Amino acid sequence: MANSKYEYVKAFERENYLLPETYIVIRVDGKGFHKLSKYYEFDKPNDLKALQVMNSAALQIMKKYSDVLLAYGDSDEYSFLLRRQCELYERREMKLCTLFSSLMSTYYVHFWNLAHPQKPIHLEMIPTFDARAVIYPNFQIVRDYFSWRQVDCHINNLYNTCFWKLIEKRGLTPQEAENRLKGTIASDKNEILFKECNVNYNNELEIFKKGTIFVREIENYHHDTAPNETSSRQKQKQEKTRRKASYSLYTAPPPPMRQALDKTRRKAAVEVSHSGKAGHGSNSKAV
Numbered sequence: 190m191a192n193s194k195y196e197y198v199k200a201f202e203r204e205n206y207l208l209p210e211t212y213i214v215i216r217v218d219g220k221g222f223h224k225l226s227k228y229y230e231f232d233k234p235n236d237l238k239a240l241q242v243m244n245s246a247a248l249q250i251m252k253k254y255s256d257v258l259l260a261y262g263d264s265d266e267y268s269f270l271l272r273r274q275c276e277l278y279e280r281r282e283m284k285l286c287t288l289f290s291s292l293m294s295t296y297y298v299h300f301w302n303l304a305h306p307q308k309p310i311h312l313e314m315i316p317t318f319d320a321r322a323v324i325y326p327n328f329q330i331v332r333d334y335f336s337w338r339q340v341d342c343h344i345n346n347l348y349n350t351c352f353w354k355l356i357e358k359r360g361l362t363p364q365e366a367e368n369r370l371k372g373t374i375a376s377d378k379n380e381i382l383f384k385e386c387n388v389n390y391n392n393e394l395e396i397f398k399k400g401t402i403f404v405r406e407i408e409n410y411h412h413d414t415a416p417n418e419t420s421s422r423q424k425q426k427q428e429k430t431r432r433k434a435s436y437s438l439y440t441a442p443p444p445p446m447r448q449a450l451d452k453t454r455r456k457a458a459v460e461v462s463h464s465g466k467a468g469h470g471s472n473s474k475a476v
């Protein structure tokens with residue numbers, strides 16, 4: 190490589206390497222989807238086809254990167270869990286975030302256009318995603334992270350379902366619906382839906398209420414050595430095993446997130462800091 194007098198500018202570059210031996214969660218979120226959903230006339234409060242586009246894009250990312258063990262998504266966001274010993278791009282934060290956000294954006298456009306031949310993406314309203322990466326030191330916190338996202342989905346969906354049903358079925362204006370819901374708790378909203386709108390919230394689609402979970406199903410995966418003792422041949426073999434794994438989609442059977450994460454842990458043998466609730470030993474192996 191030529192050494193020019195301009196080479197010194199490289200010294201200004203900074204890189205953040207995500208701490209080793211920690212779980213990485215990358216969350217992508219649609220930019221301005223409030224506007225975008227209006228522009229492309231999404232069904233309110235949930236557009237099944239749009240959610241399926243999100244799911245297809247996320248699954249494509251999961252297929253591309255075998256380090257992704259699990260992905261959870263709802264609305265315009267998706268969270269990807271990368272294994273503790275992931276060495277993708279040396280764990281460079283900027284590289285990971287920019288790649289995940291650009292892949293999500295381009296896959297989204299691709300799958301949108303496949304699903305909506307009559308309503309393709311227009312240049313003036315291009316879907317784009319931002320991304321952040323957060324590291325978590327143990328599995329308990331990872332589980333709480335996904336529970337947090339799923340609870341968020343539930344809270345938003347219950348509110349939005351109530352809001353739009355009050356408008357559709359009771360003829361309220363958006364302002365009146367907002368006022369009606371002010372100060373209400375979850376049970377009040379269920380009651381409003383049932384008594385005033387003739388809607389049983391339990392009958393709403395699971396994907397709307399709980400989001401979508403993809404799990405990489407890895408069978409017979411063993412990894413007995415410490416990461417720095419793993420030879421490159423062993424690493425290649427493990428990579429191949431992960432790559433060959435199938436994917437399961439859960440629209441969250443109850444209690445959804447715990448089951449899916451436990452399954453990931455059992456099958457992929459993600460290392461776990463022991464939690465009494467989960468009922469597994471703490472001697473599981475690291476992927």
Ligand SMILES: Nc1nc2c(ncn2[C@@H]2O[C@H](COP(=O)(O)OP(=O)(O)OP(=O)(O)O)[C@@H](O)[C@H]2O)c(=O)[nH]1
Pocket residue numbers: 218219220221222223224226231232233234235236237239240264265
């Ligand atoms: N009608 C409809 N709107 C949706 C659907 N999914 C997502 N949205 C819209 O997308 C928004 C996502 O929330 P945010 O990410 O907080 O809002 P945003 O406009 O994307 O803003 P930034 O993420 O800050 O750029 C929701 O508030 C809805 O307005 C859907 O299935 N149907």
Ligand SMILES: [Mg+2]
Pocket residue numbers: 218219220221222265
């Ligand atoms: Mg958004």
